Amino acid sequence: MTELAFLSPGAARADDGLTPRQASPLARALAGSSGIRDLSLLGKIELRGEDPPALVDAIRITPDRALLLCEPERCAELLETLPGFAVDMTGALAGIELQDEALMRRLTDLDLSRLPAVGKVAGVPAIVAPRYRIFFAQEVGHSVVETVRDLQQGLA
Amino acid sequence: MRLPPQPDELLDRSHEVVFFFRGEPVRAFAGDTIGSALFASGRRVFSRSFKYHRPRGLVCCSGGCPNCMLTVDGTPNVRSCVEPVRDGAVVEPQNVLGSLDRDLLSVVDKVGRPFTPVGFYYRTMIRPRRLWPLYEKVLRNVAGLGRIDKHRGRTTRYDAEHRRVDVLVIGGGRSGLKAARAAAGRGESVLLVDENARRFGAEPFEIVAPGRALGIYEGGLVPIDAGRLLLRVRAGRIVVATGAVEQPLVFPGNDLVGVMLPDGARRLIRDFAVKPGERAVVLAADDRALAVVEDLARAGVETVASIDLREHDPSEISAEGRRGRLHAVSIEGVPHECDLLLAAGAPQPAYSLLAQAGARISYDADRGIFVPSELPEGVEAVGRVAGDLGRLRPTRACHGDGGFVCLCEDVAVKDLERALAEGFDSIELAKRYTTVTMGPCQGRMCHLPSIRIYAHAQGTDEAAIGTTTARPPWAPVKLGLLAGRTHEPAKLTAIHHRHEELGADIIWTGAWRRPHSYGDAPAEAKNVHDAVGVIDVSTLGKLLVAGPDAVEFLERLYPNRYADLKPGRVRYGVLSTDAGRIMDDGTVARLDDERFYVTTTSTGADSVLGWFEWWNAVWQLDVEIVNLTGALAALNVAGPQARELLAGLTATDLAAGGFKYLDAKEGRVAGVPCLMLRIGFVGELGYELHFASPYGEYLWDVLLERAAKPFGLEAQRILRLEKQHIIVGQDTDSESNVLDANMTWIAKLDKDDFVGKWAIEHAQERGPRELLVGFVMANGTVPAEGGQVVRDGRPSGRVTSARWSERVGKAIGLAWLPPDLAEEDATFEIRVNGRLEQARVRLRPFFDPAGERLKS
Amino acid sequence: MTRRPRGAPSLRELTDYVYFRNNVAGVQREWWQHRFGCELWFLADRDTRTNEVLRVEVPGAAEVKAPTA
Numbered sequence A: 001m002t003e004l005a006f007l008s009p010g011a012a013r014a015d016d017g018l019t020p021r022q023a024s025p026l027a028r029a030l031a032g033s034s035g036i037r038d039l040s041l042l043g044k045i046e047l048r049g050e051d052p053p054a055l056v057d058a059i060r061i062t063p064d065r066a067l068l069l070c071e072p073e074r075c076a077e078l079l080e081t082l083p084g085f086a087v088d089m090t091g092a093l094a095g096i097e098l099q100d101e102a103l104m105r106r107l108t109d110l111d112l113s114r115l116p117a118v119g120k121v122a123g124v125p126a127i128v129a130p131r132y133r134i135f136f137a138q139e140v141g142h143s144v145v146e147t148v149r150d151l152q153q154g155l156a
Numbered sequence B: 001m002r003l004p005p006q007p008d009e010l011l012d013r014s015h016e017v018v019f020f021f022r023g024e025p026v027r028a029f030a031g032d033t034i035g036s037a038l039f040a041s042g043r044r045v046f047s048r049s050f051k052y053h054r055p056r057g058l059v060c061c062s063g064g065c066p067n068c069m070l071t072v073d074g075t076p077n078v079r080s081c082v083e084p085v086r087d088g089a090v091v092e093p094q095n096v097l098g099s100l101d102r103d104l105l106s107v108v109d110k111v112g113r114p115f116t117p118v119g120f121y122y123r124t125m126i127r128p129r130r131l132w133p134l135y136e137k138v139l140r141n142v143a144g145l146g147r148i149d150k151h152r153g154r155t156t157r158y159d160a161e162h163r164r165v166d167v168l169v170i171g172g173g174r175s176g177l178k179a180a181r182a183a184a185g186r187g188e189s190v191l192l193v194d195e196n197a198r199r200f201g202a203e204p205f206e207i208v209a210p211g212r213a214l215g216i217y218e219g220g221l222v223p224i225d226a227g228r229l230l231l232r233v234r235a236g237r238i239v240v241a242t243g244a245v246e247q248p249l250v251f252p253g254n255d256l257v258g259v260m261l262p263d264g265a266r267r268l269i270r271d272f273a274v275k276p277g278e279r280a281v282v283l284a285a286d287d288r289a290l291a292v293v294e295d296l297a298r299a300g301v302e303t304v305a306s307i308d309l310r311e312h313d314p315s316e317i318s319a320e321g322r323r324g325r326l327h328a329v330s331i332e333g334v335p336h337e338c339d340l341l342l343a344a345g346a347p348q349p350a351y352s353l354l355a356q357a358g359a360r361i362s363y364d365a366d367r368g369i370f371v372p373s374e375l376p377e378g379v380e381a382v383g384r385v386a387g388d389l390g391r392l393r394p395t396r397a398c399h400g401d402g403g404f405v406c407l408c409e410d411v412a413v414k415d416l417e418r419a420l421a422e423g424f425d426s427i428e429l430a431k432r433y434t435t436v437t438m439g440p441c442q443g444r445m446c447h448l449p450s451i452r453i454y455a456h457a458q459g460t461d462e463a464a465i466g467t468t469t470a471r472p473p474w475a476p477v478k479l480g481l482l483a484g485r486t487h488e489p490a491k492l493t494a495i496h497h498r499h500e501e502l503g504a505d506i507i508w509t510g511a512w513r514r515p516h517s518y519g520d521a522p523a524e525a526k527n528v529h530d531a532v533g534v535i536d537v538s539t540l541g542k543l544l545v546a547g548p549d550a551v552e553f554l555e556r557l558y559p560n561r562y563a564d565l566k567p568g569r570v571r572y573g574v575l576s577t578d579a580g581r582i583m584d585d586g587t588v589a590r591l592d593d594e595r596f597y598v599t600t601t602s603t604g605a606d607s608v609l610g611w612f613e614w615w616n617a618v619w620q621l622d623v624e625i626v627n628l629t630g631a632l633a634a635l636n637v638a639g640p641q642a643r644e645l646l647a648g649l650t651a652t653d654l655a656a657g658g659f660k661y662l663d664a665k666e667g668r669v670a671g672v673p674c675l676m677l678r679i680g681f682v683g684e685l686g687y688e689l690h691f692a693s694p695y696g697e698y699l700w701d702v703l704l705e706r707a708a709k710p711f712g713l714e715a716q717r718i719l720r721l722e723k724q725h726i727i728v729g730q731d732t733d734s735e736s737n738v739l740d741a742n743m744t745w746i747a748k749l750d751k752d753d754f755v756g757k758w759a760i761e762h763a764q765e766r767g768p769r770e771l772l773v774g775f776v777m778a779n780g781t782v783p784a785e786g787g788q789v790v791r792d793g794r795p796s797g798r799v800t801s802a803r804w805s806e807r808v809g810k811a812i813g814l815a816w817l818p819p820d821l822a823e824e825d826a827t828f829e830i831r832v833n834g835r836l837e838q839a840r841v842r843l844r845p846f847f848d849p850a851g852e853r854l855k856s
Numbered sequence C: 001m002t003r004r005p006r007g008a009p010s011l012r013e014l015t016d017y018v019y020f021r022n023n024v025a026g027v028q029r030e031w032w033q034h035r036f037g038c039e040l041w042f043l044a045d046r047d048t049r050t051n052e053v054l055r056v057e058v059p060g061a062a063e064v065k066a067p068t069a
Helices: A072-081 A101-107 A138-155 B034-040 B104-110 B129-142 B150-155 B174-185 B262-272 B292-298 B352-357 B413-421 B427-434 B447-457 B479-483 B496-501 B521-530 B550-557 B605-619 B642-647 B693-705 B713-722 B757-766 C011-019
Strands: A036-038 A043-048 A058-062 A065-070 A085-088 A093-098 A117-121 A124-129 A133-137 B012-021 B024-030 B069-072 B075-079 B090-092 B159-170 B190-193 B206-208 B221-226 B229-240 B279-284 B302-308 B317-322 B325-331 B334-337 B340-343 B360-364 B369-373 B379-381 B404-406 B505-509 B512-517 B533-536 B541-546 B570-576 B582-592 B595-600 B624-627 B632-638 B664-669 B672-677 B686-692 B771-777 B788-791 B794-805 B810-817 B827-832 B835-842 C027-033 C041-047 C053-057
Touching: A036 A138, A043 A072, A058 A124, A065 A072, A072 A085, A093 A138, A101 A138, A101 B159, A124 A138, A133 A138, A138 B159, B012 B034, B024 B034, B034 B262, B159 B174, B174 B190, B174 B229, B229 B352, B262 B279, B262 B292, B262 B340, B279 B292, B279 B325, B292 B302, B302 B325, B302 B334, B325 B340, B352 B379, B404 B413, B404 B447, B413 B427, B413 B447, B427 B447, B496 B512, B496 B693, B512 B521, B512 B713, B521 B533, B521 B713, B533 B693, B533 B713, B541 B550, B541 B605, B550 B595, B550 B605, B582 B605, B582 B664, B582 B672, B595 B605, B605 B624, B605 C027, B605 C041, B632 B642, B632 B693, B642 B686, B672 B693, B686 B693, B713 B794, B713 B810, B757 C011, B788 B810, B810 B835
Parallel strands: B012 B090, B159 B190, B159 B229, B190 B206, B229 B379, B279 B302, B279 B340
Antiparallel strands: A036 A093, A043 A065, A043 A085, A058 A065, A093 A133, A117 A124, A124 A133, B012 B024, B069 B075, B069 B090, B221 B229, B317 B325, B325 B334, B360 B369, B505 B512, B533 B632, B541 B595, B541 B624, B570 B582, B582 B595, B632 B686, B664 B672, B672 B686, B771 B810, B771 B835, B788 B794, B788 B827, B794 B810, B827 B835, C027 C041, C041 C053
16 A cells, blocks of 8 residues: 555655654653664554565564564555555654663563563563564653663663 | 681671671671671660560571561661671661660550550540540650651662563572472573572572562562562462471560570571570470570580470470569479570471462361461472471460560460450451561461460360461562652653743643643634644544445444545544443544544543454454554644645645645645644634654644744633533543533434444433533633532532633633523523622534634 | 343343443453553453463454463
8 A cells, every 4th residue: 555655754755945854752862871772763564464474574463463674765665565454653663672681671571582572561562572672652752761771770 | 695616607707897786886797697796795685575665685586576676777677687797887776765775665564554455546545536646646656666767768779670480499498499409400490589698509590689579479470579679570380498487485474585486596506606695495396496405505505404395395384584684484383594595386387478379278286387288380388388397296375374475566465365355256357456467577476376375265276266368478578669660651742842842831631741831821822813823733542444344333333424424524523332421532534435544532542442443353344443643743733824834835735625624635744745634623724734753843843934833732722612612521521422512413323323322312312411511701700620500509510611711702611501501691600719600601602603714 | 241232222221231240250251452562352261260261262363272371
């Protein structure tokens, strides 16, 4: 599906002297931090159907839902070619990447030896992929990063 | 007195540690506990008891009883007998007025006892009631444990960590270590915890000591108090090796300083090379306890008498003391001079965790102890807790007439007898009435003795009395540890930081942070009427409903009709529950044949999403529901100049004929693809732009550069009230239905079926009990929201919204009124600040009732 | 199991359905949602006395027995 362009950050164009500028919802919360990589601007597509295609970079969330990560520029092309139901969730989800296992054990109860998994991380619903990429609703992104940074201090 | 080096002592004599007790330095060795070091320096009185301020000394030396509790570096109730010494630690007594050796409050014991029997607080200090604050103040200062340092509580950091292991072993004694080594040998991941800071050798598994298991919960979850860290452990298997606790005997004088448990004396000698006394009497009921006689001999203590209670259980024991310190024991009339009495009945397995896990606790009458059995799957008991205790025999409930049962709460035998006489005959009632077992030891020292006494007093046996229910936490735990780090996940829109930068007054609406105003709400509202304003409505719930059955889905869920909604058009909708109540409202825009874009209220988004998903799970229609709430930011651009402003940013035809009121178009604004909805919550010409949230700040900046002025929630409330647009949850509550809320046109009762149809039909038959109408105030007073409508001196309605409107020039509002009052121009009265003010019903919007500005 | 009325229930039948539930000491069929995760709605047959889940069904999918973990 190529319509619903209003969902896709990748579909914006320069227009009449104005150049659309994307901002990560985590930019301010991450200022001055270390050990946390911002994945918010990655392209993300949610696939639904009986058997979402077993694509290499797809994270299986439920038997009939998967999250596909890609470069933001490729979203439009993928949306057109992917079979079944696909929605651009690039703007919906913020994401971070952490390396520290001890930090993860303070953030979540999920079994870290059985990833990917979906459950509560830093008090919010999240998708966790190895090792460790975490995706959550962008509107709680600021809070999540604040929590992560607070727990980093506890480990220091 | 310090003994020469003992073979297994925990001391490192090459390393001296100095701490302070009441300001005076105390010398100790590394490996000492504060209790052992104080005892070695000559201290015998460690605390004053909870209620009677009786002098108390060391008893168990293993962190079980309350006698050694001191305040260390500001932390109250520290078990000094297991607390490792630290250089510079400041140690103080607690619950004394004066000193430990001369506590002025011991007057309570000397003269106050007749006035303070068990349960005295249920019968006294009732009148006069105005003295309650005084009673409370006196009691708090006279009885109690340590004092909390509130500043420390606020500044101490506690964290929590999750762990998963194959095997959790609780208890690092012989059996626990054996089980842990065996599991590790099999390649399992093992965590062993022990409640005391002990020295362990190198082991092939992780050890946390001190670590107190607080309880066993479903799913193999065991929270462990590790000081500043709460470990939430999930274990495949739990091995409980918590051992058994020597039980004190009950006899007159059994709380004198110098009366100890045999194991306590053994630890002083073996672990800390401390001589516990000069002349000792030993009374014990198991082999291990009796063997303390050998330790005493090695330490140079003279044992003047030793009795194996399994062979002979004396009918009378009486300990005598001077100023609270033991100096003799009389056994069946035969006196023995001594300064140390080691007395214990059979050791009781520490079964609490097992009981919490669901094990059966039953009384073994032959051995005189309660033992666990029928353990649930995944839980094992090993060692002494499982009953592996050698030869035992039950001992008497009391040895003589008198004595203390519960050292923590100062409960004497007489108190239990009185409770029984007053009718509290079950052990659960006895516990609650006398508070026995409810102190810091949580029954470790007194549960079994209290059961024995009750059985004896009622002429029955311990099995008939039973045990009280074991509950977590198994040991006292700081609330701060359980609270941990508090993080309140706030929801922020993608444009939030612009509001902060503009100095907006930010408030909570549900979990969202939103701007209430930018400093002058009436001015913001005026700007929307006269020019153009912009408000961040990104918090709206947004759902995509797509698929061949999308229309059917919406038709079944909404009272409205959507089957006839054309692509490119928007319609306001109200969701109803099965009980016919208003659940939420929003807009539904049809994008094409099979795709609808649904908005909800900001705080209702989560429940509407759940509602939609649940109904689809039930109906299994061919429709996908996608939550786009965070995916899209939304800005509402409103005011007579809105068209002009946007025309410069988009190629989409915005002319009145080209983009009509309630149209929905996809286009581009400033290069960003948008869904544009021409709707009008605030009653002026307006376009709501929905677009990918990463462009939130960008598009906001573009609009402000082109002279749109921001307006916040307060201005929005004024504007919408001028149009009598309701806010679900503000103007409606959980009882309101669409008919009464002045939206009869919403419910299309000719539809086959929709959720709430049955209830709305019943409501229609019954007729309304109250109706929602607009009103203006006669004299400009603005009533409070929630203010009462008064009729004939009785409340008969309420105000749900009220504001002063500059544009209308009146105080306006919405209220629920009885149907006979709900007619144009009817007058009624509202109570405002204690006076009745007059109001007049207005059934049409106060401003632009024909909606000309909205539809221009 | 609670059953939704069919047709046009009387006010009494409707009120019963909306407000009253049997307090079952035994196995009960319940709707559950993985609210902090994938948002999936499913049915579980749970024994209210022991909290044991005997059966799980995802509407629309093949039947899945309760996992032992």
